[in-house]
Amino acid sequence: MAAPAVTAVRGWSGLTPGVRSVVLRLPGVTQVRWSRYGPEYRDPQIDKEYYRKPLAELTEEEKYDRELRKTQHIKAAPAMKTSSVFEDPLISKFTNMMMKGGNKVLARSLMTQTLEALKRKQFEKYHAAPAEEQATIERNPYTIFHQALKNCEPVIGLVPILKGGHFYQVPVPLADRRRRFLAMKWMITECREKKHRRVLMPEKLSHELLQAFQNQGPVIKRKHDMHKMAEANRALAHYRWW
Amino acid sequence: MPPSCLHNTQTNLSGAQPTPPPRAHSPAPSPKPAARLSGTPLRPARRDFPGGPGSRPGPPLPHPAALPEVQVREMTGAPGKPRAEWSRKCLGPEASPGASTHRVRGRGPHMRVQRAGTMLKGMTRLISRVHKLDPGRLLHTGTQAPQNLTAQLDDQVSSERPRAISRTSENDPAKHELRHEGQHYNIPLPDVKALFPQGLPPRYLKQVKTFNEACLMVRKPALELLHHLKNTNFAHPAVRYVLYGEKGTGKTLSLCHIIHFCAKQDWLVLHIPDAHLWVKNCRELLQSTYNKQRFDQPLEASIWLKNFKTANERFLSQIKTQEKYVWNKRESTEQGSPLGEVVEQGMTRVRSATDAVGIVLKELKRQSSLGTFRLLVAVDGVNALWGRTTLKREDKSPIAPEELALIYNLRKVVRNDWNGGAIVLTLSQTGSLFKPRKAYLPQELLGKEGFDALDPFIPILVSNYNPKEFESCLQYYLENSWLQHEKAHTEEGKRELLFLSNSNPGQLERLCACL
Numbered sequence: 120m121a122a123p124a125v126t127a128v129r130g131w132s133g134l135t136p137g138v139r140s141v142v143l144r145l146p147g148v149t150q151v152r153w154s155r156y157g158p159e160y161r162d163p164q165i166d167k168e169y170y171r172k173p174l175a176e177l178t179e180e181e182k183y184d185r186e187l188r189k190t191q192h193i194k195a196a197p198a199m200k201t202s203s204v205f206e207d208p209l210i211s212k213f214t215n216m217m218m219k220g221g222n223k224v225l226a227r228s229l230m231t232q233t234l235e236a237l238k239r240k241q242f243e244k245y246h247a248a249p250a251e252e253q254a255t256i257e258r259n260p261y262t263i264f265h266q267a268l269k270n271c272e273p274v275i276g277l278v279p280i281l282k283g284g285h286f287y288q289v290p291v292p293l294a295d296r297r298r299r300f301l302a303m304k305w306m307i308t309e310c311r312e313k314k315h316r317r318v319l320m321p322e323k324l325s326h327e328l329l330q331a332f333q334n335q336g337p338v339i340k341r342k343h344d345m346h347k348m349a350e351a352n353r354a355l356a357h358y359r360w361w
Numbered sequence: 362m363p364p365s366c367l368h369n370t371q372t373n374l375s376g377a378q379p380t381p382p383p384r385a386h387s388p389a390p391s392p393k394p395a396a397r398l399s400g401t402p403l404r405p406a407r408r409d410f411p412g413g414p415g416s417r418p419g420p421p422l423p424h425p426a427a428l429p430e431v432q433v434r435e436m437t438g439a440p441g442k443p444r445a446e447w448s449r450k451c452l453g454p455e456a457s458p459g460a461s462t463h464r465v466r467g468r469g470p471h472m473r474v475q476r477a478g479t480m481l482k483g484m485t486r487l488i489s490r491v492h493k494l495d496p497g498r499l500l501h502t503g504t505q506a507p508q509n510l511t512a513q514l515d516d517q518v519s520s521e522r523p524r525a526i527s528r529t530s531e532n533d534p535a536k537h538e539l540r541h542e543g544q545h546y547n548i549p550l551p552d553v554k555a556l557f558p559q560g561l562p563p564r565y566l567k568q569v570k571t572f573n574e575a576c577l578m579v580r581k582p583a584l585e586l587l588h589h590l591k592n593t594n595f596a597h598p599a600v601r602y603v604l605y606g607e608k609g610t611g612k613t614l615s616l617c618h619i620i621h622f623c624a625k626q627d628w629l630v631l632h633i634p635d636a637h638l639w640v641k642n643c644r645e646l647l648q649s650t651y652n653k654q655r656f657d658q659p660l661e662a663s664i665w666l667k668n669f670k671t672a673n674e675r676f677l678s679q680i681k682t683q684e685k686y687v688w689n690k691r692e693s694t695e696q697g698s699p700l701g702e703v704v705e706q707g708m709t710r711v712r713s714a715t716d717a718v719g720i721v722l723k724e725l726k727r728q729s730s731l732g733t734f735r736l737l738v739a740v741d742g743v744n745a746l747w748g749r750t751t752l753k754r755e756d757k758s759p760i761a762p763e764e765l766a767l768i769y770n771l772r773k774v775v776r777n778d779w780n781g782g783a784i785v786l787t788l789s790q791t792g793s794l795f796k797p798r799k800a801y802l803p804q805e806l807l808g809k810e811g812f813d814a815l816d817p818f819i820p821i822l823v824s825n826y827n828p829k830e831f832e833s834c835l836q837y838y839l840e841n842s843w844l845q846h847e848k849a850h851t852e853e854g855k856r857e858l859l860f861l862s863n864s865n866p867g868q869l870e871r872l873c874a875c876l
Contacts, residue, residue: 204848204857205876231875238845238874242571259845260875 156194163196164188199223209265213303217320232321234260237328257332267331271302271338275349280358289358290349305338306331313337527836529579534622537579537587543833545576548621556624558668559634560741562613564870572841578830580611582823583618589819590622590783595735598777601784601815603743606823607801609867612787613741615823619785620739628735628782629676631725631774633665636745637792639767643752646760650689651716655766656752662714662767666707669721676734677701682724688713700724719770726774729781736782738774742793743786746772747811749795772814786815825864834866838873846876 164170177185199211210230218226237260245256257263276293279286293301306327314323330336529544531537537546553561553575561569569575586602593600604612620630639661649655670677680700687693688710694702700721707717729736740746746768752760762768775784788806790796800806803820826834835855838844848854862869 204851204853205846234875238843239567239571246573258842259847261846 160192160194161188163193165196165200165202167202207261209268209299210261212299213268213307216303216307229320229324233324233328234264236321236325237263240325240329263332264328267328268299268302268306270334271306271331271342272298273301273342273345274298275346276301277345277349277352278359282358287355287358288348288352289355290352291359302338302342305341309338309341527833527840528576534587534618534625535591537584539581539584541579542581542584543578543830545578545833545837548575548577550575552621556621556630556672557617558671559664560613560617560620560632564867565614568870572843576837577614577618577621578611578834578837579618580615580823580830582611582821583615585821586615586619586785587622590619593783595732595781598780599736599738599782599784601775601777601786601818603786603788603803603815603818603820604823605788605801605803605806605820607825607865608790608798609865610823610825611866612789612823616739616741616785616787620737623735623737624672626735628737629673629725629729631669631722631736631738632672633740633771634668635789635792636740636742636768636771637789637794639765640745640748640750640752640762641794646752647712649715649766650713651719651766655764655769656760657712657715657766659711659714662718663708663711666704666714666717666721670701670704670708677704679733680724680728682720683727686720688716715766718767722770722774726779730779732781738782738784739786740771740775740784741787742789743775743815744788744793744796744806744808744811746775747808747814748793751794775815786818826866826869827864831859831864831869834869844873844876849873849876
């Protein structure tokens with residue numbers, strides 16, 4: 120193991136070998152979440168197409184990469200990542216966010232029922248619509264899901280910054296992953312809290328996703344509220360130092 | 362050998378499907394043996410599902426049950442393997458089961474195969490595999506072997522065409538034959554409402570509503586049953602046919618196919634959609650007025666009477682009761698009055714609904730022997746009649762099924778002591794009580810009592826889709842644009858669906874619903 124070498128180089132004693140070297144080094148900030156893998160571990164390649172490429176078609180880089188993988192340590196693939204062609208990382212992330220108490224079976228079944236409900240609703244509309252409008256109706260639940268969440272993503276966010284003993288809501292640009300997270304979080308919260316107890320989650324979620332797909336509905340409204348607050352507090356923008 | 366291969370072989374044995382040679386390029390020495398790099402985790406800790414060129418190294422296991430049409434498209438798509446396709450195509454028609462395999466070593470196609478050189482290895486392996494599968498298939502097809510051969514040869518030829526046919530225009534079940542196997546036929550929606558007010562599975566109903574059409578696949582078990590029904594001798598006692606199979610294989614829909622046929626042939630259809638509903642979750646249990654030992658179920662009985670009336674409107678005025686029935690002090694039905702009156706009485710006076718049901722069953726059983734009409738008794742979930750119930754008396758002691766009047770009367774109808782019709786039954790674990798999930802055989806589900814009561818019966822196994830039916834089902838979904846995921850249209854996606862569902866119709870439907 121490279122552990123002794125790593126700690127010797129870094130000069131920090133007592134650190135476990137799992138500390139990644141790409142950590143953001145701010146003074147007074149220590150990393151609390153780290154992986155057990157050292158920096159020499161590579162991510163697993165799950166894509167089947169990568170392995171199916173015949174050797175003749177590989178470029179020099181790819182050949183070198185393959186040879187390198189033979190000798191390097193590779194991390195274990197996470198349990199929920201599959202090589203299925205139907206796998207969608209956004210759907211997986213959303214399912215994980217919907218999960219409560221580790222009940223992935225329930226979360227996943229809710230997700231599949233939501234997609235089915237979306238499809239059935241759109242099919243109903245499709246059959247009811249006249250021929251000219253049929254081409255405009257989107258029946259693919261995955262496109263609707265992706266588009267709806269994209270429509271819900273805020274462009275700018277608010278961050279509480281402490282200045283002079285008071286917390287001010289300062290408008291701040293958001294990273295891509297934060298925006299995706301906020302869109303999904305708002306969607307799930309909205310569906311959990313604002314539904315009647317007899318209405319099932321897939322039903323409510325499919326309804327909200329359809330509304331968000333058309334840029335309507337409570338989640339879009341929440342996004343607009345966020346934007347308006349950011350606009351209102353734009354004078355505080357100089358409180359941000361990054 | 363990965364278990365997925367086992368599943369494939371099992372499917373083939375039960376499906377009696379001709380085995381055109383599998384992808385002949387996989388047994389051929391892979392031109393790039395180094396495609397599989399040692400030390401690289403080609404396969405993650407989970408099993409990879411089979412298929413895909415080059416994903417399996419060394420001595421492979423050619424899938425005898427691989428999709429024939431899929432292979433056609435794959436071969437045309439894969440570059441650099443024209444010889445395999447060409448030799449497979451010429452060997453294709455000859456590789457039908459039984460008689461013709463030994464002729465492969467003879468003239469013409471074999472000579473061309475010899476010229477194909479390295480493909481011969483794959484061919485011999487294929488031949489040995491076809492030989493191995495032969496006895497099982499012949500045993501299974503039984504009396505229908507001759508038609509099978511010709512039909513399968515036709516299908517071989519049709520499988521060479523690029524698109525599998527999933528629909529047939531033959532909408533009359535009486536004319537369905539083996540050549541329609543795997544194809545969907547359309548039932549007009551008004552007929553669906555009239556014939557099946559209650560009998561269709563809920564997921565199928567949703568599908569009918571979404572697609573705006575009711576299409577049933579013509580499958581071997583139903584065809585076999587139709588053949589038997591067409592040749593019934595109405596002078597002999599009613600024959601009992603029991604459809605059994607694992608969960609989700611299509612027993613209920615096969616039953617619906619039979620009911621459609623019988624209704625078209627103007628039989629009187631006595632359809633009990635789910636006998637399990639009568640032995641559980643009953644809100645009101647009344648002590649029966651007719652027999653103090655038994656219990657009445659007014660709600661279930663009245664619902665059934667309503668649906669019976671919808672399905673068999675025209676018979677209710679023709680059939681007359683043969684004795685007088687006294688309901689209570691003020692009401693009675695005279696002898697010779699139409700059966701419709703008894704049904705009306707049951708529907709209006711809900712307290713006597715169970716007795717009305719009993720009377721209907723008794724009268725129909727008695728009068729079917731006279732020959733004025735033919736009776737089809739169709740019970741779904743017949744293992745409920747001999748199982749246990751979850752119903753309890755006021756003193757919390759359990760009630761046995763025979764203490765329920767509905768079940769008691771139904772048991773009498775299912776006995777084969779009458780003639781002039783047929784009895785088609787379905788076993789079902791899905792709604793059953795106190796039965797293990799994996800149980801599907803008649804002995805397991807019926808128990809000793811039920812098996813002895815039903816003995817003798819003709820068992821008909823309903824199994825998973827064979828490759829042709831699977832392809833047809835996917836084709837049907839594609840035609841209705843039900844598979845919206847862009848990867849579902851690809852071969853990779855189809856292979857994955859085959860693997861995930863194991864060709865089980867119910868599972869496939871659930872998987873395709875969210876794609």
